[in-house]
Every structure is written in structure tokens, then in C-alpha cells.
Amino acid sequence: MTRFDITILGCGSAMPTTLHNPPSQLVELNEKLFMIDCGEGTQLQMRKYKARIGKLHSLFISHLHGDHIFGLPGLISTLSLLGRTTDLHIYAHKEIDFMLKPLLTYMGNHLSFMIHLHPLNPLKKELIYENNNIRISSFPLKHRINTNGFLFEEKEAPNHIIREMINYYNIPIKEIPAIKGGADFVTSDGTVIPNRILTHPAAPPRRYAYCSDTVYAPEIIPYIEGVDLLYHEATFAESELNRATETYHSTARQAAEIAAAAGAKKLVIGHFSSRYNELVTLLNEAKALFPEVELADEGKILSL
Amino acid sequence: MTRFDITILGCGSAMPTTLHNPPSQLVELNEKLFMIDCGEGTQLQMRKYKARIGKLHSLFISHLHGDHIFGLPGLISTLSLLGRTTDLHIYAHKEIDFMLKPLLTYMGNHLSFMIHLHPLNPLKKELIYENNNIRISSFPLKHRINTNGFLFEEKEAPNHIIREMINYYNIPIKEIPAIKGGADFVTSDGTVIPNRILTHPAAPPRRYAYCSDTVYAPEIIPYIEGVDLLYHEATFAESELNRATETYHSTARQAAEIAAAAGAKKLVIGHFSSRYNELVTLLNEAKALFPEVELADEGKILSL
Numbered sequence: 001m002t003r004f005d006i007t008i009l010g011c012g013s014a015m016p017t018t019l020h021n022p023p024s025q026l027v028e029l030n031e032k033l034f035m036i037d038c039g040e041g042t043q044l045q046m047r048k049y050k051a052r053i054g055k056l057h058s059l060f061i062s063h064l065h066g067d068h069i070f071g072l073p074g075l076i077s078t079l080s081l082l083g084r085t086t087d088l089h090i091y092a093h094k095e096i097d098f099m100l101k102p103l104l105t106y107m108g109n110h111l112s113f114m115i116h117l118h119p120l121n122p123l124k125k126e127l128i129y130e131n132n133n134i135r136i137s138s139f140p141l142k143h144r145i146n147t148n149g150f151l152f153e154e155k156e157a158p159n160h161i162i163r164e165m166i167n168y169y170n171i172p173i174k175e176i177p178a179i180k181g182g183a184d185f186v187t188s189d190g191t192v193i194p195n196r197i198l199t200h201p202a203a204p205p206r207r208y209a210y211c212s213d214t215v216y217a218p219e220i221i222p223y224i225e226g227v228d229l230l231y232h233e234a235t236f237a238e239s240e241l242n243r244a245t246e247t248y249h250s251t252a253r254q255a256a257e258i259a260a261a262a263g264a265k266k267l268v269i270g271h272f273s274s275r276y277n278e279l280v281t282l283l284n285e286a287k288a289l290f291p292e293v294e295l296a297d298e299g300k301i302l303s304l
Numbered sequence: 305m306t307r308f309d310i311t312i313l314g315c316g317s318a319m320p321t322t323l324h325n326p327p328s329q330l331v332e333l334n335e336k337l338f339m340i341d342c343g344e345g346t347q348l349q350m351r352k353y354k355a356r357i358g359k360l361h362s363l364f365i366s367h368l369h370g371d372h373i374f375g376l377p378g379l380i381s382t383l384s385l386l387g388r389t390t391d392l393h394i395y396a397h398k399e400i401d402f403m404l405k406p407l408l409t410y411m412g413n414h415l416s417f418m419i420h421l422h423p424l425n426p427l428k429k430e431l432i433y434e435n436n437n438i439r440i441s442s443f444p445l446k447h448r449i450n451t452n453g454f455l456f457e458e459k460e461a462p463n464h465i466i467r468e469m470i471n472y473y474n475i476p477i478k479e480i481p482a483i484k485g486g487a488d489f490v491t492s493d494g495t496v497i498p499n500r501i502l503t504h505p506a507a508p509p510r511r512y513a514y515c516s517d518t519v520y521a522p523e524i525i526p527y528i529e530g531v532d533l534l535y536h537e538a539t540f541a542e543s544e545l546n547r548a549t550e551t552y553h554s555t556a557r558q559a560a561e562i563a564a565a566a567g568a569k570k571l572v573i574g575h576f577s578s579r580y581n582e583l584v585t586l587l588n589e590a591k592a593l594f595p596e597v598e599l600a601d602e603g604k605i606l607s608l
Binding site for chain 1: 344351352381382405
């Protein structure tokens, strides 16, 4: 099975602390490196955790609050100093253009690669990237400004053929694609060999969903139903529920409620408020509702 | 004597490494905190080294290359989250307006304080800030784009009066300012008491100069003559002299030459290229010409 790893580069919130960096994570999938959000210092975190910056495929920006984007200019500048030539695709709300253009213009003459900005749809789920093996979608979250969550999915893989059966029944090569696709095989004497004897099913496709920043929003559940891993923001403890609601953030308990209702297999919480020096309260409040939960932390790798 | 401390927050160059952050330093002088340059991650470095962010008086940006400015949006955002109300003065090349305006506009409705941008003169030395005790000037350096060095100076303090002499000669209070200013005292019987008996001289004013980024430029010597401490960039070792000249940077040896010619009391070198994992070559090359030299390093405090 190919790697499907999420590396947390930062899981703090608006105000970075000595404990937590501003939001950013890397998704390694299909032998590509995707970045979600890019707070200040993200390129430094990549170096610290030895991420292979040369493999960076594209960037996904949930929304345009500073803590999610202030690392972009530095990252882009470094990619250029390293001599990147591959185009860089950035998926973000369309206003990123207005914010980054002057910086990009200023660096423009020296950039070694092209940047393509792809505006996200803040109102409905949309497929934003696809290849033979994976699919990346954005979907609306509910925050103070237009904000998107992201869903990284493997595509359903064809069944694996059982080599011994091919030999045993002497199946011609031209029949194999159909069998991988689910067809039975009919021998020369008319005997039907059911597909389940010839193949075993591929591993079920894995799915990862990123939901930050957002207020408690049950309307996102259909987008993330049954994911293997859900990253959901948990900026506050339950004692700060009012503050969470006012600022369009979630509590750890609310993150757990969403994970439970969506039937997620596992939950990781992050985007912690700078007021918390230790996070055991948040963890316990989530765990009470949804046992398969862990705290995000800088450098942590979650493998699917 | 009040504190006159320089704290190095970053002494790397264009590409940050795990060893060195992008350029930034704090000058604590006259009980105020001044920042020079603000590379990505500067606010994180301030936290790491427990700098008192609430005391930050104003910012001095040498030039508009990314490694010197990409920390500004995050720093400004954090100052606002912390509820700063005092105006923030930023001294920088006038184009900073064009680069930062969109980001500032975007954050503008939420900023808790006013920002004043003061354009630097890239062609000649200018006094840019002054109060009763100190003076800050900018002067031109020689880099690929308009770049300024900065000179932080205490003003000449009046002589200290010797309390015992005032009592002994029964000097009226109204005479004291003149005596502090250097006047002799004439007693009622006409005896002239020379000023040197009544006072002792104040400590000589201390001076710090910051020169980064710049190619070897002897024309800057008049601006920094006799400083107590000179920070001069030393991006390269002597073996990379050509590369230094091409990119308008200096070698460590050239930094030492400038320090020696300017009669600086001490030199600290920084803005190290990311190619150097250890800096002993740079240190030795500078030391051969100017023994009073040390390497900058993150977290190092240089007290004048």
C-alpha cells in the first residue's frame, strides 16, 4: 500500500506560541506532497521535520486569515531559490490574488516557476484535483469569512487478480482487465468461474478530511461521512463554548460530536487557542464522546 | 548606565535553514525596543527569546527583499491580537506601501493600532528618529535594490555634578544647569572654581551600526566611524568573493576591512549564506584582519 501520511507542521491558532506554530500540514498521497494551509514559519517547519520540499505538488488554503497564509511568500521565495521549475498550483479563495499579487509581482521577475491560482467555491462541494488514483475536493465550512474544508480520497482500486488462478484456468491476457473490473471468466467448455475465485478485493480506498476553521456545523457531516481520519479544529475547551460560538470556532467536544455523527474512524484535533499550555482537558472532553481521538502536535505523523 | 543591548533574532540570509533564521534583531536602547528587519518567523523568535513584545517601539527595515520583511504581517497581526494601542512606526523604503497595503487593508478593520510608514532616503544619511537621549539615522548601503543601514546613537550626556562639591562651595541650585553644561563657578569672593573640579564627565555616548545587505562599500565608512559595535553582513567566505560581488554581498574578510577602516571597537558578522554548516572559516578570515570580531547567532545578546 502506498503511503498516505499526514504530517502536522503547525496546530496552533491565530497567535503562535512557543508550543504551537500557526496551521499547516502536509498530506503525502499517491507519492505526491500536498500542503494544507501555510502559516508563518511553515518552510522552517518543513526543514525541521525533513519534509521533501522538492516533492511539493500543490497548496490548499482553507481561508485567508493571516495564520493560514503568512508563510506563503517565504515558501514561494524558497522554492524559487531552490530552482523549482514545475508549476505550483494554489487552491484558495479568489481574494488571495488581491493579497499576494503585490508580493508575487515584486518577486515575479526572479521566480523560477509559474504559479496558478485556482479559486475555491465557498458555497458547495467541488472536485478540485483528480488523477488516476486520487481525488481532492473542497467543501464549505462555517467561519467568519469564506472557508473551505478539504477531502483527500483514494479512488476505488480494481480487484487484485490472483496470479495462480490465471495460470490454473489458462486465462488469456486480453481477458484480465475485465476480470479486474469484476467480470467472471467463462472457460472454453462453458464453465463460469465466478470473479470472487479469480480476484481478491483491493484495500478499501482511504479518505482524509480537514476541517479548520469552523464553528460547530452539522451540515458538513455529509462531506466527511466515514472518513478514515478527520482533522477537526478544537480551538477551545467546553468552558469557552460561548467564545467558540462568537468567534466561529469549535470546542473539542463539538469536534468529537462531528466525528461521531460522521462515523469517522479516527479524529485528530488541533488549532488550539494560545491560552492553553496543556491540552489534556481538550483531549478528555473529546474522548468522552469519541474515544478514537488524539491531539495534533508539531512533527506528528498520522498514517492511514 | 541604561541598557544598550542588541539581540540577534535571525542571522541567516535569503534561504532559512535549521541553523539560522532570516534576518531580524532587536535593539534595546533608552528603555525602548527597536526592531531592525523582520524576516519570516521573527515573532516566533521573539517568543523563544522572551523579548518583551509590548515594549516594541518601532521597526526599521533595511530593504524590501523577502528575507527581511516576510515576518511583518504576522508580527503586526499578533501585536493587534495582543491589543496594542500605541501607534507603530515603520521606517522602510517607500515601496513597502505597495507590498504591504493589501495585507494591511485586509487586516485593517481589525487592527487595534495605527501604522505610520516613514520612507527612508536611499541616497544620503538622514536623521529618522530623535528624542532627548538618542538619535537614529539611516544611511545608504550598496545592494541590488535600495538598501539602508542604521545608526543607533546615544546623545552626549551632560557632565555629572559632584554632589559634595555643590555643598562645599554652597552653589545655588540655579547655577547647576550651567555647571552641568560645562561652566565654571565663581564664588562670592570672586574665586573661579574650574568646572573639572565640580563635575565628572558622563560616560561617552555609545553607538551601534547595522550594515546589511551590502557589497563591500568603503563609502559607508564615514557613516559608521568609531562605532562601539558594527554589525556587518558577511554572507560568504573569501573563496566565494566573486559570488559575493555579483550578488552585492560581502565576504567576512571584507566586513573586517570595513570595521578596521572605520575604527569600530567591535564587529559582529551575520547574514550567513545557507551553504555554510559551520562558520569557523568566516570567523577566522575576519579575525585575521580585525581581532575584535564575533559571529552572530540566534539568541545572542551583545551589550554595549
